[in-house]
Amino acid sequence: xxxxxxxxxxxxxxxxxxxxxxxxxxxxxxxxxxxxxxxxxxxxxxxxxxxxxxxxxxxxxxxxxxxxxxxxxxxxxxxxxxxxxxxxxxxxxxxxxxxxxxxxxxxxxxxxxxxxxxxxxxxxxxxxxxxxxxxxxxxxxxxxxxxxxxxxxxxxxxxxxxxxxxxxxxxxxxxxxxxxxxxxxxx
Amino acid sequence: xxxxxxxxxxxxxxxxxxxxxxxxxxxxxxxxxxxxxxxxxxxxxxxxxxxxxxxxxxxxxxxxxxxxxxxxxxxxxxxxxxxxxxxxxxxxxxxxxxxxxxxxxxxxxxxxxxxxxxxxxxxxxxxxxxxxxxxxxxxxxxxxxxxxxxxxxxxxxxxxxxxxxxxxxxxxxxxxxxxxxxxxxxxxxxxxxxxxxxxxxxxxxxxxxxxxxxxxxxxxxxxxxxxxxxxxxxxxxxxxxxxxxxxxxxxxxxxxxxxxxxxxxxxxxxxxxxxxxxxxxxxxxxxxxxxxxxxxxxxxxxxxxxxxxxxxxxxxxxxxxxxxxxxxxxxxxxxxxxxxxxxxxxxxxxxxxxxxxxxxxxxxxxxxxxxxxxxxxxxxxxxxxxxxxxxxxxxxxxxxxxxxxxxxxxxxxxxxxxxxxxxxxxxxxxxxxxxxxxxxxxxxxxxxxxxxxxxxxxxxxxxxxxxxxxxxxxxxxxxxxxxxxxxxxxxxxxxxxxxxxxxxxxxxxxxxxxxxxxxxxxxxxxxxxxxxxxxxxxxxxxxxxxxxxxxxxxxxxxxxxxxxxxxxxx
Numbered sequence: 152x153x154x155x156x157x158x159x160x161x162x163x164x165x166x167x168x169x170x171x172x173x174x175x176x177x178x179x180x181x182x183x184x185x186x187x188x189x190x191x192x193x194x195x196x197x198x199x200x201x202x203x204x205x206x207x208x209x210x211x212x213x214x215x216x217x218x219x220x221x222x223x224x225x226x227x228x229x230x231x232x233x234x235x236x237x238x239x240x241x242x243x244x245x246x247x248x249x250x251x252x253x254x255x256x257x258x259x260x261x262x263x264x265x266x267x268x269x270x271x272x273x274x275x276x277x278x279x280x281x282x283x284x285x286x287x288x289x290x291x292x293x294x295x296x297x298x299x300x301x302x303x304x305x306x307x308x309x310x311x312x313x314x315x316x317x318x319x320x321x322x323x324x325x326x327x328x329x330x331x332x333x334x335x336x337x338x
Numbered sequence: 339x340x341x342x343x344x345x346x347x348x349x350x351x352x353x354x355x356x357x358x359x360x361x362x363x364x365x366x367x368x369x370x371x372x373x374x375x376x377x378x379x380x381x382x383x384x385x386x387x388x389x390x391x392x393x394x395x396x397x398x399x400x401x402x403x404x405x406x407x408x409x410x411x412x413x414x415x416x417x418x419x420x421x422x423x424x425x426x427x428x429x430x431x432x433x434x435x436x437x438x439x440x441x442x443x444x445x446x447x448x449x450x451x452x453x454x455x456x457x458x459x460x461x462x463x464x465x466x467x468x469x470x471x472x473x474x475x476x477x478x479x480x481x482x483x484x485x486x487x488x489x490x491x492x493x494x495x496x497x498x499x500x501x502x503x504x505x506x507x508x509x510x511x512x513x514x515x516x517x518x519x520x521x522x523x524x525x526x527x528x529x530x531x532x533x534x535x536x537x538x539x540x541x542x543x544x545x546x547x548x549x550x551x552x553x554x555x556x557x558x559x560x561x562x563x564x565x566x567x568x569x570x571x572x573x574x575x576x577x578x579x580x581x582x583x584x585x586x587x588x589x590x591x592x593x594x595x596x597x598x599x600x601x602x603x604x605x606x607x608x609x610x611x612x613x614x615x616x617x618x619x620x621x622x623x624x625x626x627x628x629x630x631x632x633x634x635x636x637x638x639x640x641x642x643x644x645x646x647x648x649x650x651x652x653x654x655x656x657x658x659x660x661x662x663x664x665x666x667x668x669x670x671x672x673x674x675x676x677x678x679x680x681x682x683x684x685x686x687x688x689x690x691x692x693x694x695x696x697x698x699x700x701x702x703x704x705x706x707x708x709x710x711x712x713x714x715x716x717x718x719x720x721x722x723x724x725x726x727x728x729x730x731x732x733x734x735x736x737x738x739x740x741x742x743x744x745x746x747x748x749x750x751x752x753x754x755x756x757x758x759x760x761x762x763x764x765x766x767x768x769x770x771x772x773x774x775x776x777x778x779x780x781x782x783x784x785x786x787x788x789x790x791x792x793x794x795x796x797x798x799x800x801x802x803x804x805x806x807x808x809x810x811x812x813x814x815x816x817x818x819x820x821x822x823x824x825x826x827x828x829x830x831x832x833x834x835x836x837x838x839x840x841x842x843x844x845x846x847x848x849x850x851x852x853x854x855x856x857x858x859x860x861x862x863x864x865x866x867x868x869x870x871x872x873x874x875x876x877x878x879x880x881x882x883x884x885x886x887x888x889x890x891x892x893x894x895x896x897x898x899x900x901x902x903x904x905x906x907x908x
Contacts, residue, residue, distance in 0.1 A: 155408035158507065161389040163412050170478045171471040178526045178561040182536035189536035191556055191584060201547045205533050205583040206554055208546040215548065227554040228461055228541055230578040232662045232690035234822035236800040237648045238907050247652055263655040271661040274581030274689045280665040320345030321589035322668035331547055
């Protein structure tokens with residue numbers, strides 16, 4: 152083995168330079184031309200950054216559309232899922248509590264109509280989206296909290312639904328942050 | 339049919355459409371024929387010259403393995419010490435600490451062996467420098483190591499009787515310059531333009547719309563995420579891997595990432611057929627592997643799409659299994675990824691496997707237990723080769739002939755190696771699980787930093803599954819996990835570290851040794867009595883061998899874990 156060690160060391164040094172220095176530097180340079188300059192796409196309101204388009208944030212206020220439960224309370228510096236198994240009795244209690252809380256905040260909604268994603272934690276704890284159904288079911292509450300007509304809020308939600316990729320593959324979704332920003336401008 | 343199912347089918351078709359020509363290209367690269375990347379020849383010559391490598395010096399299988407182990411040893415020592423002292427080195431904008439020795443041991447091995455089990459979380463456990471010069475670097479070179487090893491197999495069966503099987507350093511270098519690096523650059527740019535961070539800026543502080551102060555982790559992630567998939571490595575930049583919305587920003591990037599991890603394992607199968615001029619053998623192997631994939635994919639998909647029975651008990655009509663999954667990806671694309679990432683040893687995740695349904699968990703574990711349907715970079719085909727040799731032997735016995743493969747007699751020595759390799763993987767998994775289960779059951783209050791009683795995030799059978807999954811993933815060099823397990827402590831860091839390193843090098847050395855020994859033997863021309871290995875019948879035989887070995891070895895353990903959980907939940 153001895154005779155292979157020295158070429159191995161030299162090859163290693165060369166490859167570190169190419170793969171761990173030049174390659175990331177190249178990608179960083181190219182990404183300057185990308186939206187967000189490779190730092191992540193941010194969204195500003197009145198010139199102030201209020202969030203990242205792709206990173207979900209916490210909305211608990213009744214006058215905002217709420218996102219999904221998060222195992223890390225939307226801490227974007229420490230992503231994690233709950234890793235709870237469906238068979239776990241503690242987990243069953245937790246979901247039950249989420250359902251009860253949702254019903255308190257959304258009077259007039261039937262338990263059986265609650266979309267599953269609103270009572271289950273996302274994989275990353277930072278899911279920026281909800282499904283169209285999960286947005287629709289919150290319209291009543293949001294409209295009441297803001298003294299707006301439900302039709303107006305409904306129209307806004309419809310505008311913010313992004314259909315499947317290429318119009319045919321994958322789920323439809325609504326970006327919660329973008330929807331809420333638009334909601335704040337609604338009179 | 340709904341758009342999410344269409345998405346999955348499109349993804350698979352896209353994978354095939356790319357993998358087939360890529361296989362042709364890879365065969366040409368290793369044959370030294372003309373390809374579009376020939377402009378890199380001077381670069382490679384330059385590398386050989388400054389590193390003191392004679393590219394024309396051919397090696398036998400032992401020299402190949404000596405070279406492979408030498409360079410891996412260099413990487414292991416290098417990676418261990420960088421991780422141990424990372425906080426004292428530059429490029430640490432988030433101020434992350436050094437790794438403890440046991441975590442550095444685990445992490446260095448994990449990335450060296452293409453496993454990418456992560457007992458740390460990317461945002462807090464490593465510095466940007468470590469992410470690049472240890473993690474990203476090892477992701478490239480460990481993948482290239484696997485391909486260089488399987489290239490020996492290619493050479494062994496391409497010629498009649500030979501000891502000369504090419505040069506390890508040449509196979510290795512060409513894999514990087516002509517396959518991994520060009521593809522990674524393309525993919526990293528795609529990711530960067532879809533919102534994955536690529537700049538060196540540290541954490542950002544923002545005030546959210548609702549008025550909370552939040553820090554957002556970032557970093558030069560796009561390049562690493564590209565090679566993590568192309569190299570079937572799987573270790574994520576962020577803690578939640580490709581479930582993280584910066585690591586996998588939308589449905590399109592999800593398609594790109596899942597296609598990227600499957601194309602090279604598939605392409606290598608086609609490349610094998612082209613290289614040894616037996617295309618049909620390549621197609622039969624591909625057929626068997628696809629059948630194996632579907633055997634796991636269909637139950638997993640059904641069990642995920644059927645939803646979570648718990649939600650039904652709680653009175654909901656919508657029981658979509660969204661715990662641990664992301665809205666932009668959805669259930670079918672998550673289920674597709676769960677199976678692909680476990681059969682091909684990537685181990686990146688776009689949903690939390692710990693929260694998937696019991697039967698899906700069983701399928702994911704079976705994917706790693708068989709570990710040869712498409713399989714990891716290079717090593718998938720090597721594992722398959724072991725089962726193929728066993729199938730040749732059994733078929734030979736059944737028809738009363740001396741077993742032969744590709745014109746060489748398969749004799750006692752090769753069979754011993756094949757049997758040992760086939761049993762070694764279950765041995766590592768079951769011994770590891772038994773050991774940890776012993777501590778959990780009999781010494782739950784052991785005075786360790788994390789007491790065995792506190793290892794689990796879920797009780798009962800699912801807790802057992804968390805241990806079984808961890809060792810299966812380690813031995814298969816997969817790297818995904820039932821992440822509820824409290825695994826960053828000495829017991830898990832050391833034990834899985836040992837399992838990972840044995841689970842890597844023994845299953846590389848074994849098949850390469852068999853190939854080397856067979857290649858040296860006298861070539862017997864085919865006759866009417868030769869066992870045809872490129873027929874459907876033989877394909878079914880191989881499939882049966884793989885499934886019977888897996889069932890015999892793992893069924894009892896799976897019964898204690900996911901199967902028992904299934905019957906309790908439904």
